[in-house]
Amino acid sequence: MSDDTTITTDTRTTDSAGFTATVPGVARIGANRELKRAVEAYWAGRIDAAALTRVATGIRRDSWSRLIDAGFDSVPVNTFSYYDQVLDTAVMLGALPPRVAAIDDPLDRYFAAARGTAGGPGPDIAPLEMTKWFDTNYHYLVPEIGPDTEFTLDPGTVLDEIAQAQAQGVPARPVVIGPITFLALAKAVDGGPTPLTRIDDLLPLYTELLGRLAQTGVDWVQIDEPTLVTDQADGLTDLAERVYGVLSAVRTRPRILVQTYFGDAGDRLAALARTEVEGVGVDLVTGSPNTVRTADLTGKLVVAGVVDGRNVWRTDLDAALAALESLRAHAGALAVSTSCSTLHVPYTVRGEFELDPVLHGWLAFAEEKFGEVAALARALAHGRDDQACRFEAARAALASRAADPRVHVAAVRERLAGLTPADWTRSPAPDRREAQDAALGLPVLPTTTIGSYPQTVEIRKARLALRNGTIDSAAYRSRMEQEVAAVIALQEQVGLDVLVHGEPERNDMVQYFAEQLDGFFATAAGWVQSYGSRCVRPPILFGDVRRSSPMTVGWITYAQSLTEKPVKGMLTGPVTILAWSFVRDDQPLAETARQVALAIRDETTDLERAGVPIIQVDEPALRELLPLRTADRAAYLDWAVTAFRIATGGVGDATAIHTHLCYSEFGEVIGAIAALDADVTSIEAARSHMEVLDDLDAAGFAAQVGPGVYDIHSPRVPAADEVAASLREALDAVRADRLWVNPDCGLKTRRTDEVTAALRNMVDAARRVREEIAADRATVPAT
Ligand code: GLN
Ligand code: ZN
Numbered sequence: 179m180s181d182d183t184t185i186t187t188d189t190r191t192t193d194s195a196g197f198t199a200t201v202p203g204v205a206r207i208g209a210n211r212e213l214k215r216a217v218e219a220y221w222a223g224r225i226d227a228a229a230l231t232r233v234a235t236g237i238r239r240d241s242w243s244r245l246i247d248a249g250f251d252s253v254p255v256n257t258f259s260y261y262d263q264v265l266d267t268a269v270m271l272g273a274l275p276p277r278v279a280a281i282d283d284p285l286d287r288y289f290a291a292a293r294g295t296a297g298g299p300g301p302d303i304a305p306l307e308m309t310k311w312f313d314t315n316y317h318y319l320v321p322e323i324g325p326d327t328e329f330t331l332d333p334g335t336v337l338d339e340i341a342q343a344q345a346q347g348v349p350a351r352p353v354v355i356g357p358i359t360f361l362a363l364a365k366a367v368d369g370g371p372t373p374l375t376r377i378d379d380l381l382p383l384y385t386e387l388l389g390r391l392a393q394t395g396v397d398w399v400q401i402d403e404p405t406l407v408t409d410q411a412d413g414l415t416d417l418a419e420r421v422y423g424v425l426s427a428v429r430t431r432p433r434i435l436v437q438t439y440f441g442d443a444g445d446r447l448a449a450l451a452r453t454e455v456e457g458v459g460v461d462l463v464t465g466s467p468n469t470v471r472t473a474d475l476t477g478k479l480v481v482a483g484v485v486d487g488r489n490v491w492r493t494d495l496d497a498a499l500a501a502l503e504s505l506r507a508h509a510g511a512l513a514v515s516t517s518c519s520t521l522h523v524p525y526t527v528r529g530e531f532e533l534d535p536v537l538h539g540w541l542a543f544a545e546e547k548f549g550e551v552a553a554l555a556r557a558l559a560h561g562r563d564d565q566a567c568r569f570e571a572a573r574a575a576l577a578s579r580a581a582d583p584r585v586h587v588a589a590v591r592e593r594l595a596g597l598t599p600a601d602w603t604r605s606p607a608p609d610r611r612e613a614q615d616a617a618l619g620l621p622v623l624p625t626t627t628i629g630s631y632p633q634t635v636e637i638r639k640a641r642l643a644l645r646n647g648t649i650d651s652a653a654y655r656s657r658m659e660q661e662v663a664a665v666i667a668l669q670e671q672v673g674l675d676v677l678v679h680g681e682p683e684r685n686d687m688v689q690y691f692a693e694q695l696d697g698f699f700a701t702a703a704g705w706v707q708s709y710g711s712r713c714v715r716p717p718i719l720f721g722d723v724r725r726s727s728p729m730t731v732g733w734i735t736y737a738q739s740l741t742e743k744p745v746k747g748m749l750t751g752p753v754t755i756l757a758w759s760f761v762r763d764d765q766p767l768a769e770t771a772r773q774v775a776l777a778i779r780d781e782t783t784d785l786e787r788a789g790v791p792i793i794q795v796d797e798p799a800l801r802e803l804l805p806l807r808t809a810d811r812a813a814y815l816d817w818a819v820t821a822f823r824i825a826t827g828g829v830g831d832a833t834a835i836h837t838h839l840c841y842s843e844f845g846e847v848i849g850a851i852a853a854l855d856a857d858v859t860s861i862e863a864a865r866s867h868m869e870v871l872d873d874l875d876a877a878g879f880a881a882q883v884g885p886g887v888y889d890i891h892s893p894r895v896p897a898a899d900e901v902a903a904s905l906r907e908a909l910d911a912v913r914a915d916r917l918w919v920n921p922d923c924g925l926k927t928r929r930t931d932e933v934t935a936a937l938r939n940m941v942d943a944a945r946r947v948r949e950e951i952a953a954d955r956a957t958v959p960a961t
Contacts, residue, residue, distance in 0.1 A: 196479045196511040199250045199555035201487065202400065202437050202459060203257035203353055203519030205544060207707045208237045209526065214711040217260060221293075227285055234258065235342065242348045248548035249555070254400060255343045255350040256336045257519060260285070261292040261710045264318040264363055265306070267355040271383060272330035273364075275322045277303050292319055292710060307365070308709055312404055312440045313806055314488065314522055315716070315758065317709035321364040323373040331383040333390050340394045351398045352391055356436070357384055358414070358421055359405040374411055381424050388431035400435045400459070401425075404518075406450075407441030407461070408806040419449035426454035435459055435481060439518035441806050442466055448473040457481060463517035467501050471508045480509035485542075485550050487516035490523055490704075490718060490760045491579075492542040493550045495557070495565075495572040502558050514555040520544035523760075524704035524715075532702055537720060540579050543704070579720075579764065584697065587722035594772055602823035605831050607881060610857060613831040617791055618744055622914050622951060623905065623944045624675040626884070628838050628860060629748045629794065630924035631665045631680035632933060641685060658683045659736060666740045668930070672937045676792060677745045679737035681926065687750045687796065688758040692717030695777055696724040698759070718760045719770065725777040728784045735788050746836065747785040747793040749778055752821040757799035768817035775824035782835075783828040791833060795826055797854070798840035801847045815850040822854050834858060840923060842870045842885070848877040860884035862922040863904075871911035883912060886922020887940060893928065895935045901943035906950075914951050919944045 207213050216233035219225045238258050245253045259266050265288065268274055274291050281287040281300075294305035306319040336352050343350035357380040364373040384401075391399050405411075406418055418436075426434055435457035436450050442465030443450075443458075450458050450473075457479035460470055463486045470480060482505060484498040505512060526545040530538060542550060553568040562569055579585060604610060636657070644654040665680030684690040692698040698717045705713040730747060738745040752774040761770055782793050800822075805814050826835045837856040842863050844851060851859065851874070863870045863885035870885050887904050888896040901919075908917055919940060925933045 196457075196513065197250075197252035197349070197351075197398070198513050198559065199248075199515075199552050200252045200351070200481065200513060201245070201250075201254060201516045201520055201548065201551065202402070202439060202481075202483070203254045203521060204241050204245070205519075205521045205523075205525065205707060206237060206241070206258045207705065207711075207713055208233075209240070210703075211705055211713055213237055213260075214713060217289075217711045221289065227283075230260075230285075234260065238339065238342060239346060242343060242346060244545060245548060246348060248545075249552035250548070251349055252351045252398060252513070253343065253348045254353045254519075255348065256339045256352045256354065257521075258339065260288065262317075262319050263355060264311075264321065264360070265292055266335060267360050268319075268321040268364075270332055270335065270354065270387075271360065271380065272332055273321050273323065273327055275306065275367075276324075276326075310802055312408070313803065314440070315706075315708060315714070315802075316522060318363065321360070321373075322367040323361070323364045323370055323376065324366070324368040325370040326368075327370065327376075329376075329379050329383055331386050331390075333387055336387075337390065337394065340391070340396060344394070350396055351400055351435070352396055353400040353402060353437075354387070356401040356403040356405075356421075357381065358417060359403050362405040362408075362410050374417075377417065377421065381421065384425055385428050388425065388428045388434075391432050392430045396432050398435055398457070399432045400437050402437045402439075404437075404439050406436075406438045406443050406446040407465070409808045410806075415445050415449045418446045419452055422450055422453040422455050426456075433457065433479075435479065437481065438465075439483065439487070440464060442469050444469060447475070451475050451478065457513075459483065459515060461487075461517040462501055463487070467504055470505050475509050477510045479511045479513060480505060481513045481515045482509075483515045483517035484554065485514070485516045485547050486763070487518035487520050487547070488522035489763055490541050490543060491763055492540055492546070492572055492575045493554075494576055495550065495554060495569045496562075498550075498554055499557055499562060499569075502554065512558065514551050514558060516547055516551060520547060522706060523547070524701065524706055529703045530701055533699065536578060536582065537699060537718075539575050540720070541718075582721065584721035585762075585764070587696075587724060590722040590724050590773055590776075593776060594769070597772070597776075597824065602820060602827040604823075604827055604829075604835075604855060607855070607857070610831045610834075611882075614791075614834045614857060617832040618834070620675055620744075621948060623917055623919050623948050625919045625941050625944045626674060626676035626746065626860075627669075627678055627920055627937070628922075628924045629678050629681050629746075629796070630684070630926035631661075631668070631678075631682070632928055632930045633682070633926045634661070634930065637661060637682050658733075662733065662737050663740055666737055666745075668934060669937075670741060670743065672934065673941045674937065675743065677737070677741055677743050678748060679733050679745060681748060681924070683733060686714075688755050689715070689717055691729060691750055691755060691778075692719070692759060694725070694727075694729045695774075696726055697721040697773070698723070714758070716759050719756070719762055719774075721762070723770070723773040723777050725780045729781055731781070731784050731788050731790075734785060734790050738790065744791045747782075747790040749781055749793065749795045749825075751795045751797035751800075751837070752778055752825055753803060753818045754797050754799040757803050768821075771817055771821040772824060775821040778825035779828045782826055782833075786829045786833045792836060793826070793829065793833060794836035794838060795822065795856075796838045797822060798838065800839060800850065801841060801845070804846060811846055815847065815853075819850050819853045822856075826856070836860065838923075844873055844877075848873060848879075852877050852879040852881075856881060858882040858884060858918055860886065860918065860920050860922075862886050868907055868911045871908060875911065880916075882916045882918055884918030884920040887919055887943070888921055888936060890921045890923050890925055890928060890936075893932055895932055896939055898939040898942040898946070901940050902946050905943060905947045909947070909951075 295303040361373040433456035437459035439461040459481035643649040661682035836858040
């Protein structure tokens with residue numbers, strides 16, 4: 179190449195400005211959950227904004243240092259957030275809801291949008307709605323776009339973070355959520371149009387933003403567009419080409435990296451390739467290198483996410499390097515990365531001292547993944563031998579996993595292989611109904627609750643004491659039995675028909691089971707952000723799953739011994755157990771699901787044998803694992819439904835199987851809900867009962883159903899009149915002999931006094947409506 183050509187080449191696309199190792203983003207909660215503590219202290223008024231800012235600044239500085247130390251030559255900046263990155267984007271685009279506008283202080287305004295202001299000094303402001311970030315367990319705040327939303331650019335936060343990074347000497351690559359994804363995740367309010375139709379209103383703001391970023395001197399900007407791996411809207415391919423055609427035509431701007439993740443970008447990648455953006459980021463864990471090869475990316479930097487950003491296993495470095503090598507000829511330049519932000523995994527395995535050392539060796543959390551990315555980048559540049567030790571260690575870890583007797587348990591495999599459809603097919607529903615009615619003798623409109631009762635201070639104290647060793651397990655057990663007895667007494671007093679033991683012994687509905695099943699282990703400090711300041715510590719499912727002894731039978735039979743009323747057994751379903759754990763990646767999820775299902779099946783049959791007449795198997799996460807691409811959904815729903823049916827298909831006709839789902843917007847899963855073939859399904863009913871029930875009817879759902887008659891997420895105690903009205907409304911859509919009466923979810927977050935009052939009113943309402951039904955029947959002449 180002569181010097182002349184170099185001069186005429188657009189400097190933005192030369193290799194020298196590329197980079198070789200990075201991640202799309204990192205966690206921000208802090209290695210020791212410093213941000214959680216600080217924001218909660220700020221909300222409680224214990225620290226001021228300056229102190230909170232200092233913590234945030236420290237977290238950013240430390241996380242950038244880690245990336246630099248790992249050897250990254252481009253570092254994502256602006257992936258920090260006090261609460262949520264989508265909310266940050268709404269702030270950047272001037273799209274906070276008008277109801278928070280009156281709050282002067284920007285930080286307080288921000289938190290008001292995130293959490294509402296109920297209980298505060300001023301008027302109550304409702305928070306933004308929260309929902310799952312794609313198919314992860316992270317929850318984002320849903321921006322509200324109304325007809326009057328006027329977008330205006332406020333790039334303060336991103337510019338501040340760039341300034342901090344530059345002062346620290348960090349090769350900063352600012353990250354922002356792209357206009358397509360932002361609008362696709364927003365919801366229309368006040369009769370406004372579908373947010374995505376406002377895309378042209380956003381392009382001038384992003385254009386302006388690019389100019390502002392250019393002034394800071396950053397080489398690259400990363401624009402996240404995970405929506406491009408979904409079927410969330412029609413015409414996404416054309417839209418991607420148009421939007422990035424416009425943005426890449428902006429004269430003064432940094433190089434643009436359009437980052438996709440959580441799936442294969444398919445033909446959207448080729449669409450991006452046709453624009454002048456300089457780079458694209460792809461998820462090669464869930465997506466295929468073929469997509470990259472077929473899109474013409476020879477002029478661009480391809481940021482190849484070959485290290486899994488959302489699971490906890492060490493990478494097969496040989497396979498990852500092979501994938502990278504296979505792309506070399508198809509990309510202008512290659513950088514190594516994780517498949518998505520490491521927001522979704524814990525910080526580091528270093529603190530996991532109590533873990534079995536063999537298992538320890540199989541894991542890579544965020545910091546270990548940074549090392550893998552850097553090693554792959556160096557191997558790509560200098561050959562595998564340059565990183566021989568690391569590759570050798572990765573191979574050894576893989577071999578250890580593959581050969582471990584806990585990972586392949588012959589007895590589990592044989593049992594699975596022996597399963598046939600007969601094992602998950604119960605008798606026809608009407609036959610079961612008859613047997614259950616005879617066994618239970620419940621009134622019409624039976625009243626019940628979803629499972630948990632308030633997790634009191636005493637319960638938490640006892641759990642902590644057990645963990646600290648100040649009480650032994652016998653003492654713990656007797657304290658929990660006192661709780662169970664109290665909850666049974668409360669339910670009898672209130673007059674419920676079907677009782678529960680209250681779940682005091684469960685810290686969490688998944689962890690409780692994971693702790694008792696073979697094939698799982700728990701971490702000491704494997705925290706990940708769920709939303710805002712809330713973190714969870716998902717168990718790790720590493721091997722073949724098996725139940726060695728009953729997990730709940732003792733608690734339920736104890737509860738049953740205290741009352742003449744039927745007590746419901748309470749279990750978590752296989753899909754929810756998978757959804758809220760880190761899961762082994764060496765076999766299809768469907769197979770792992772069946773193993774978990776068999777373990778739950780052992781528990782359902784043991785409960786039945788112990789005389790428990792009703793068993794509820796909760797699947798609140800059924801909808802959550804739904805694949806992002808429509809084409810993958812049927813297969814998922816098929817295995818998810820089969821897993822539930824394996825878990826519940828071992829009991830006789832007279833045992834009633836209940837399930838609980840935590841939503842009322844069924845969408846694509848409605849057919850699957852019917853296919854679960856549960857005898858009774860309790861669901862949230864945030865919308866009107868009629869709508870929920872009509873939707874179920876339309877899907878051919880003919881079983882008994884308990885649409886939640888009041889919202890447990892609010893401390894408000896519903897009046898009996900209100901509950902009765904909602905029951906009457908439900909009766910317009912469903913016959914009385916199919917209707918159950920229950921709150922819309924578990925009661926663990928509420929106070930005992932609230933729960934007592936609310937349940938009293940609920941029972942009272944059920945009685946009134948029962949009398950009305952009886953009176954109606956008496957006046958209807960027999961024909
Ligand atoms: N049985 C559980 C409870 O009552 C169900 C929780 C849930 O739906 N997420 O707490
Ligand atoms: Zn629920």
